[in-house]
Amino acid sequence: MRTALVLLFLLALAAIPGSALPQRTVSVEQVDDFYVDYPELAPWLDQLYLFDVYSSPWFAAIYLLLFTSLVGCVIPRMRTHLRALRSPPPAAPRHFERLPYSARFTTTASPDTVLAEARRTLRGHRVRTSTDHVAGERGYLRETGNLLFHASLVGLLVALAAGSLLGYRGNMLVVEGDGFANAVPSYDAFHPGAAVDSADLEPFTFWLEDFEASFVEDGQLRGQAENYTAELRYRETPDGPEQYHDLEVNHPLSVQGAQVYLLGHGYAPEFTVTDATGEVVFDQAVPFLPSPEAEDMIASEGVVKVPDTSEEQLGFRGVFLPSPTENAAGELISDFPAPRDPIVTLDAYQGDLGLDSGESQSVYQLQTEFMEEIGTTTALGVGDTWELPDGAGTITFTGYSEYISMEVTSDPGRVPALVASSVAVAALLLTLLVRPRRCWIRVHRADTADAETVVEVGGLSKTDHAEVTADFHAVTTRLRNRLRGDSRASQ
Amino acid sequence: MQVLPVDIADSWSLSALSDTMVLAMIVAYAVGLLLFAVEAAYGQRTTLRSRTPATVGGSGTSEGGGDEPDDLEVRLRETPSQVKAPRHWVGTLGLVVVGLGLVCNLLQIVARGLAAERWPWGNMFEFVVAICFGAVAAFLYVALRHQARFLGVFVLVPVLILLGVAARWLYNEAGPLIPALDSYWIAIHVSAAIVATGAFMVAGSTTIAYLLAHRAELRRAAGEVVTGVAGQLPSSQVLDRLAHGLIVFAFPLWTFSIIAGAIWADEAWGRFWGWDPKEVWSFITWIIYAAYLHARATAGWRGPRSAWISLAGFACLLFNFFAVNYLFSGLHSYA
Ligand code: HEM
Numbered sequence: 001m002r003t004a005l006v007l008l009f010l011l012a013l014a015a016i017p018g019s020a021l022p023q024r025t026v027s028v029e030q031v032d033d034f035y036v037d038y039p040e041l042a043p044w045l046d047q048l049y050l051f052d053v054y055s056s057p058w059f060a061a062i063y064l065l066l067f068t069s070l071v072g073c074v075i076p077r078m079r080t081h082l083r084a085l086r087s088p089p090p091a092a093p094r095h096f097e098r099l100p101y102s103a104r105f106t107t108t109a110s111p112d113t114v115l116a117e118a119r120r121t122l123r124g125h126r127v128r129t130s131t132d133h134v135a136g137e138r139g140y141l142r143e144t145g146n147l148l149f150h151a152s153l154v155g156l157l158v159a160l161a162a163g164s165l166l167g168y169r170g171n172m173l174v175v176e177g178d179g180f181a182n183a184v185p186s187y188d189a190f191h192p193g194a195a196v197d198s199a200d201l202e203p204f205t206f207w208l209e210d211f212e213a214s215f216v217e218d219g220q221l222r223g224q225a226e227n228y229t230a231e232l233r234y235r236e237t238p239d240g241p242e243q244y245h246d247l248e249v250n251h252p253l254s255v256q257g258a259q260v261y262l263l264g265h266g267y268a269p270e271f272t273v274t275d276a277t278g279e280v281v282f283d284q285a286v287p288f289l290p291s292p293e294a295e296d297m298i299a300s301e302g303v304v305k306v307p308d309t310s311e312e313q314l315g316f317r318g319v320f321l322p323s324p325t326e327n328a329a330g331e332l333i334s335d336f337p338a339p340r341d342p343i344v345t346l347d348a349y350q351g352d353l354g355l356d357s358g359e360s361q362s363v364y365q366l367q368t369e370f371m372e373e374i375g376t377t378t379a380l381g382v383g384d385t386w387e388l389p390d391g392a393g394t395i396t397f398t399g400y401s402e403y404i405s406m407e408v409t410s411d412p413g414r415v416p417a418l419v420a421s422s423v424a425v426a427a428l429l430l431t432l433l434v435r436p437r438r439c440w441i442r443v444h445r446a447d448t449a450d451a452e453t454v455v456e457v458g459g460l461s462k463t464d465h466a467e468v469t470a471d472f473h474a475v476t477t478r479l480r481n482r483l484r485g486d487s488r489a490s491q
Numbered sequence: 492m493q494v495l496p497v498d499i500a501d502s503w504s505l506s507a508l509s510d511t512m513v514l515a516m517i518v519a520y521a522v523g524l525l526l527f528a529v530e531a532a533y534g535q536r537t538t539l540r541s542r543t544p545a546t547v548g549g550s551g552t553s554e555g556g557g558d559e560p561d562d563l564e565v566r567l568r569e570t571p572s573q574v575k576a577p578r579h580w581v582g583t584l585g586l587v588v589v590g591l592g593l594v595c596n597l598l599q600i601v602a603r604g605l606a607a608e609r610w611p612w613g614n615m616f617e618f619v620v621a622i623c624f625g626a627v628a629a630f631l632y633v634a635l636r637h638q639a640r641f642l643g644v645f646v647l648v649p650v651l652i653l654l655g656v657a658a659r660w661l662y663n664e665a666g667p668l669i670p671a672l673d674s675y676w677i678a679i680h681v682s683a684a685i686v687a688t689g690a691f692m693v694a695g696s697t698t699i700a701y702l703l704a705h706r707a708e709l710r711r712a713a714g715e716v717v718t719g720v721a722g723q724l725p726s727s728q729v730l731d732r733l734a735h736g737l738i739v740f741a742f743p744l745w746t747f748s749i750i751a752g753a754i755w756a757d758e759a760w761g762r763f764w765g766w767d768p769k770e771v772w773s774f775i776t777w778i779i780y781a782a783y784l785h786a787r788a789t790a791g792w793r794g795p796r797s798a799w800i801s802l803a804g805f806a807c808l809l810f811n812f813f814a815v816n817y818l819f820s821g822l823h824s825y826a
Pocket residue numbers: 001002003004066067069070071073074146150153431432778781784785788
């Protein structure tokens with residue numbers, strides 16, 4: 001038990017750093033930000049798995065030790081318990097006075113009558129009658145519950161392990177009107193379990209037909225989202241029938257054992273870019289991400305990369321404000337999350353986007369090491385065009401669409417994990433609420449001349465509770481009262 | 492006179508009612524605290540009614556209707572420790588006042604829920620008010636069922652601090668929920684967490700009382716005279732059992748609440764467990780209370796050591812509730 005206690009503390013301690021440091025399982029971006037803020041410290045922490053605490057070897061070592069100790073603890077107890085379940089209650093001890101509860105009284109009833117009544121009084125106990133006493137025991141369910149609880153913790157661990165081996169998780173943004181096919185290249189980020197065959201995901205497809213968001217208009221909570229609904233058209237298999245689903249935050253789509261979730265939404269401004277020769281070299285919607293500081297009003301940031309120009313490549317960093325207004329300091333901010341005359345502001349860069357270097361690049365970040373800033377716009381409304389300096393081309397803010405951020409998860413362990421943890425709660429209740437106890441009732445003839453019988457009652461309980469003592473006493477008084485009834489009836 | 496459309500008038504007066512009730516319950520709890528403090532300071536140390544048979548060596552009591560005299564002898568290996576606590580009539584008044592406060596607390600919660608047309612736990616303010624309801628309800632239960640009103644001071648001090656913090660810094664208009672909170676699982680998950688937290692809070696108060704009483708007993712055994720609140724407390728054994736009973740009630744509920752939360756997270760965020768800071772600290776809290784239950788079955792760890800473990804568990808619970816919402820960012824921060 002002491003080992004278990006120490007390991008439980010260790011587990012609790014080991015879980016702490018993961019709540020204070022950014023975790024890759026929670027947000028890769030936060031870890032990247034941490035690297036930017038603490039370039040010296042971050043690699044050190046990473047060496048110690050401090051950005052992946054819950055999948056780190058040292059965390060695993062602690063819980064595996066704990067579970068080893070648990071199994072080592074539970075199996076012998078299970079054997080003992082099975083034996084106890086099969087055997088009758090143990091015989092009465094010689095000296096009742098040493099028991100936590102004992103009582104004695106005399107009666108005129110015969111010993112056989114007393115024993116018969118004693119058996120009836122111990123209803124609800126498992127009883128065994130011998131020549132001079134009745135032994136009763138009850139509350140076996142406590143130990144059953146305890147063992148079942150610990151066993152279901154093992155079950156939970158197995159379910160979680162199976163889920164992380166066989167499951168996967170992927171994130172993506174889908175712009176209104178676009179579709180999605182469940183395959184690795186469709187994801188912005190994809191995290192497969194070790195035993196997942198990434199070439200063989202469930203072959204479902206869907207299209208985002210429409211998206212609506214509504215927000216609180218007035219009061220202290222102005223701008224808080226009230227509801228998001230995305231209308232999906234989907235097929236479970238490439239040649240299955242088309243079906244519809246209204247995707248909401250708490251209403252995921254379940255297809256083929258995978259879950260499709262709506263996480264959030266944002267805006268994708270549409271741009272048309274022409275190069276120095278006047279040719280259109282870019283024309284599409286670009287999802288901008290809500291900037292962390294102004295998330296509630298969906299002031300968003302994004303980049304536009306235009307590699308296919310006649311001369312040097314173009315890149316833009318932009319800000320999209322759905323409901324622009326000026327704050328007291330004269331800065332442009334967004335004061336409502338819904339689009340009301342949205343604007344974008346852009347910084348333009350010219351040079352090499354670095355796309356050919358072979359290193360993978362985030363589509364939300366512009367690498368400007370080999371680029372030169374050539375200008376900044378004033379606010380552009382929908383339809384406005386900005387002539388880039390030195391005839392480098394033009395960029396037009398042609399409109400905007402909404403996109404939703406989504407997640408697909410497939411976790412074969414989730415239902416087994418739910419079953420295991422429900423069993424754990426039920427078993428926990430048994431182990432905490434059932435009070436096991438043993439009660440003996442012994443008779444012998446009094447030494448006096450009268451035809452009297454001495455009745456002794458003894459009670460033993462593993463849990464020391466006033467209530468249990470009161471229950472033993474209730475057995476005594478019930479027995480005494482019955483015997484009185486009997487003796488009166490026989491008189 | 493201007494006539495408001497009925498539903499607007501209703502929801503306006505409901506939220507006004509709920510705001511009045513916040514004040515009313517703070518006043519009632521404060522008065523209750525005062526009365527319990529008077530009882531603790533000036534009450535007569537009295538032996539409370541015991542629920543174990545007090546018939547050691549005596550003849551049968553009236554229990555079970557045995558009215559004839561007989562020779563029943565009962566022997567208990569340990570004489571049941573008598574529960575002694577200061578008693579004064581103002582304490583009874585205190586119970587009544589706190590009971591009224593609890594009614595205001597309930598009315599506040601109901602009015603706010605009706606005003607906002609949703610479950611009344613959607614933000615920190617509402618959580619705190621509901622937790623105080625849970626704690627005071629748990630206190631009244633043990634006060635009536637286990638005659639433990641000597642805990643009044645220990646429970647009402649943190650309750651009033653929490654309510655003060657809530658009214659001063661956390662107050663929020665009754666408004667709709669953010670979409671992620673709009674689910675019936677929230678009702679289940681948060682209700683269970685609130686009731687469990689209320690019971691853990693009373694358990695924590697009882698544990699502090701236990702530690703004080705335990706120290707007082709050690710000092711008394713060393714021949715010192717113990718005065719003040721600590722000297723007046725019932726025996727540490729009684730407090731220990733009471734605290735354990737409360738944790739035995741709260742722990743399965745907390746376990747259930749974590750599971751309901753996981754089901755909700757699965758619906759709302761696409762994973763049932765993601766190690767977000769809130770989840771990490773619920774897990775830590777759970778592990779520490781499990782350690783407490785283990786410690787009570789481990790030789791050498793019973794008594795003050797397990798009491799400190801349970802206080803550590805409660806500290807984690809508080810940390811989870813306050814610090815995590817403000818210090819760490821995660822899906823769970825609704826502050
Ligand atoms: C995953 C880690 C574990 C958790 C969460 C856990 C949880 C619990 C809980 C909540 C109880 C309380 C039930 C009661 O009070 O009767 C308990 C009891 C118990 N646990 Fe564990 N346990 C764990 C690991 C272990 C291990 C490793 C051992 C073996 C040394 C163990 C042995 C026991 C025993 C013997 C009891 C019964 C105590 C009694 O009879 O009162 N547990 N456990």
